[in-house]
Amino acid sequence: MSALYNIPAPAKLNVFLHIVDRLPNGYHALQSVFMLIDWCDRLHIETTPGSAITRLDLGPPLPADDLCVQAAKALQKAAGVRAGAHITLDKQLPSQAGLGGGSSDAASTLMALNRLWQLNWPLERLLPMALSLGADVPFFLCGQSAWVEGVGERITPIDLPEAEFVVLKPAAGLETAQIFKDPELKRDTDPATISGFAAQGFDFGRNDLQPVAQKWCPEVTQALDWLTRLGLQPRMTGSGSAVFAQLPHPLEWPATPQGWQIKLCRNLKVHPLAAWAFSNG
Numbered sequence: 156m157s158a159l160y161n162i163p164a165p166a167k168l169n170v171f172l173h174i175v176d177r178l179p180n181g182y183h184a185l186q187s188v189f190m191l192i193d194w195c196d197r198l199h200i201e202t203t204p205g206s207a208i209t210r211l212d213l214g215p216p217l218p219a220d221d222l223c224v225q226a227a228k229a230l231q232k233a234a235g236v237r238a239g240a241h242i243t244l245d246k247q248l249p250s251q252a253g254l255g256g257g258s259s260d261a262a263s264t265l266m267a268l269n270r271l272w273q274l275n276w277p278l279e280r281l282l283p284m285a286l287s288l289g290a291d292v293p294f295f296l297c298g299q300s301a302w303v304e305g306v307g308e309r310i311t312p313i314d315l316p317e318a319e320f321v322v323l324k325p326a327a328g329l330e331t332a333q334i335f336k337d338p339e340l341k342r343d344t345d346p347a348t349i350s351g352f353a354a355q356g357f358d359f360g361r362n363d364l365q366p367v368a369q370k371w372c373p374e375v376t377q378a379l380d381w382l383t384r385l386g387l388q389p390r391m392t393g394s395g396s397a398v399f400a401q402l403p404h405p406l407e408w409p410a411t412p413q414g415w416q417i418k419l420c421r422n423l424k425v426h427p428l429a430a431w432a433f434s435n436g
Contacts, residue, residue: 158201159271163427164263166194166254166420167294168320168392168399171352171360173344182306183335186347188359189255189291190300190315191423194322196248196260198223200267203239206231214246222288226261227268229284236272249416251328253393255291262295266432278433282308298426302349313349318357319421321406323382323389324397325374326414331394337367357401361390368395378415 170188177183203209208227210217227240242264248256262285269276278296285292290307302311334340341363352359368391369376375391378398382389387400402419411417426432 156271158199159267160199162198162200162263162267164196164198164248164256164259164295165191165423165426166248166256166259166322167191167291168322168422169253169362170315170357171390172362172364172393173347173360174340174342174363175344175346177342178306183342184305185303185307186344187303188300188313188315188352189294189303191295191426192320192322192420193423194248194254194418194420195427196256196263197245198260198263198267199243199245200264200271201241202271203241205239206237207239208242209239210242210244212244212246214244215250217244217246217250222257222261222292223264226264226284226288226292229288230265230268230272230274230281233284234272234274234276236274238272240268240271249324249328249397251330251395252324252397253329253391253395254322254324254397255295255393258289258291259295261285261288261292263428265292265296266428269432275433295426298429298432299424300422302352311349314424315422316356317422317424319402319419320399321382321387321402322392322397322399322416322418322420323378323411324416324418325372325378326412327372327374327396329368329372329375329395333371334364334367334394337371339370340364340367358388362392364394365391372396377412381411
């Protein structure tokens with residue numbers, strides 16, 4: 156096998172996101188439920204005889220050393236692989252949205268190259284590398300919705316009921332670092348429990364990053380108001396700027412402002428690559 160095509164890299168939604176502490180190293184301790192949805196980037200990866208890692212963008216151009224390239228280089232170095240790889244990325248997920256697109260691309264790259272380079276590394280061997288690439292990458296690698304704690308490294312798989320959601324991405328984006336550096340960010344939310352979340356489901360908690368995001372990006376507030384006027388209960392995902400809401404019933408959608416993206420999605424029980432990524436078959 157020298158190539159894999161149409162490799163999915165699904166987005167995630169943060170059902171809630173609480174910041175419970177600021178760690179001595181400057182990072183933030185969080186609690187969240189990460190939920191996979193069926194809005195995906197698509198990757199095509201081919202092995203190459205040289206050692207170069209290259210990428211072709213089918214959508215908007217990305218930085219040359221984006222996360223999927225970093226992931227390929229990290230695995231190549233760690234495993235001592237002499238072969239290279241060419242990655243074609245069909246970018247469907249908007250950037251600076253809080254949907255985890257770059258992290259998901261990196262995780263799908265690791266899973267695909269683990270097979271293409273015939274490494275057959277188990278999940279546990281890839282997880283430290285995934286965390287070094289970004290806090291969200293281990294979640295995507297683990298392959299199902301999860302209760303996530305720490306800086307993203309403590310992952311407890313959970314089952315969520317099937318549901319439909321609307322995701323609304325304003326034209327403006329947000330830098331994650333900008334949100335976490337803001338002195339007004341709430342960093343002392345009381346710790347929650349999985350049982351407490353289970354009792355309330357999708358209505359549980361809040362996104363502690365949302366007030367700061369609304370200060371920096373007025374379009375977040377506009378998107379929240381847009382969904383609220385339709386009778387929904389929206390909140391922001393991740394560090395924004397995308398917002399989402401569960402759909403209790405079908406709706407007629409008014410026109411969105413120019414440059415905004417709206418997507419109807421369903422949550423996923425498992426990652427599309429979960430059953431395949433770490434098998435030897």
